[in-house]
Amino acid sequence: MFCCFNNSYKLFARAVRRVDAPARRVEGSVLWLSQVNERAARNLRSEAGTRGIDPERIVFAKRVPSLADHLAAAAGDLFVDTLPYGAHATASDALWAGPVLTCTGETYAGRAATSPLWPSAC
Secondary structure: OEEEOOOHHHOOHHHHHHHHHHHHHOOOOOEEEEOOOHHHHHHHHHHHHHOOOOHHHEEEEOOOOOHHHHHHHOOOOEEEOOOOOOOOHHHHHHOOOOOEEOOOOOOHHHHHHHHHHOOOOO
8 A cells, every 4th residue: 555645735746746656566555545525535536546546446545633643554566656746744753754765956945755764865
């Protein structure tokens, strides 16, 4: 199970391609996202469908009181970050739950998630 708990405004077409790439390569996997409004959920599922991913493989987690509670309950195998706007504090918190897949972007907003990974980031 892959997860990305970034805010939904970071999930536009280019970011969705990056986030759904591992899900396309691992048969039977799901992509677990933070709960968003119905319109955003419909758009994300539609985008997945146009990219050849069964829209049912996108699962939305209900919000809990704190990110720490959310990550403690997470059963994701890999947190997948977005670009060009990275996860920032969410990636740092996600490290407590498991591994994080990210890339170093060209701007501060795209480099923030690699900071807690340095010097292992490439």
